[in-house]
Amino acid sequence: MTEDRERKIIQAFVELSNDLVDDYDMVDMLSQLTTNCASLLDVASAGLLLADARGVLHVVATSSERTHHLEVFQLQRDEGPCLDCYHGGEAILVPDVDDKEDRWPQFCEAARIVGFKSVHALPMRLKDNVLGTLGLFGEEVGSLGTEDLALAQALVHVASVAIVNEKSASDRETINSQLQHALTSRIVVEQAKGVIAHAGDLEMADAFTVLRRYARDHSRKLSEVAGAVVRRELHQDALLQHARTAELRS
Incomplete structure (x- = not known):
């Protein structure tokens, strides 16, 4: 492990x-x-x-727009490794999506179209409760190393605890409440991204960066700022100007 990667993991x-x-x-x-x-x-x-109280999965976070579209596609077609991972509660490792053409024909085709050749899905769980799944998408054929899989699962475990702490792990009602709050917040964030993207002629991923930067620089919750944008209590131009100013300072 290089010193730079070790530093990033610690961070x-x-x-x-x-x-x-x-x-x-x-x-x-x-x-x-x-x-x-x-x-x-x-x-x-x-x-x-993440799953809601009825066990229906929703896209809550992605690191790119093409991943967002592919995750939504899985949910719409009810087909793919992330869904199987959630329902089975076990990791689904796919070094080459072409090998799973018979199992997930629509997903495999969609993955290739957006440039993904491998996928690894890890369960997000706390005790016996499967909360959702983390999908890891690669542009090259190949398995993830043991260390990478262990690191990914460790990050997922910490996030699971963040959603539901240990004391409430057996309280399904509390879990459902926490998950529903996260899902509702995500909808508002997506709406705010759309407003900012339209106003600034930006890609959705760039609009999210603008939204997050404003929230963090003003010590406010992302969902709170997003809600203010959607309700027109905070004008999108203020966020765009803040982003421009921050770029000039950096």
């Missing part, structure tokens, strides 16, 4: 641990998790699905 866990002791924003924390996975592991992108 990722420090960020997660800091979130746990603060009044953290669930969507922001999970978005950072997918970004860290894409940065630290031998994958191109990552996406996180």
Whole structure:
């Protein structure tokens, strides 16, 4: 392990641990998790699905827009490794999506179209409760190394604890409440991204960066800022101007 990668891994866990002791924003924390996975592991992108009270999966965080589209595609077609991972509660490792053409024909074709050749899905669980799945998408054929898989699962475990702490792990009602809050917040964030993207003529991923930067620089929750944008209490131009100013300073 190189010194630079070791430093980045330490930083990722420090960020997660800091979130746990603060009044953290669930969507922001999970978005950072997918970004860290894409940065630290031998994958191109990552996406996180969470289940609601009925056991229906929803896209909560992705590190890229193409991953977001592929995760949504899985849910719409009810087919893919992340769904099987959630329902079975076990990791699904696919070094080459072409080998799974018979199992997930629509998913495999969609994955190839957006440039992914491998996928590894890990369960997000706490005790016997499977909360969702983390999908790791690669642009090259091949398995993830043992260390990468262990690191990814460790990050997922910390995030699971962040959603539901140990004392409430057996309380299904509490779990459902926490998950529903995260899912609702994500919808508002997506709406705010659309507003900012339209106003600034930006890609959705860049709009999310603008939204997150404003929230963090003003010590506000991501979902809170997103809600203010959607309700027109905070004008999108203020966020765009803040992003421009921050870029000039950097």
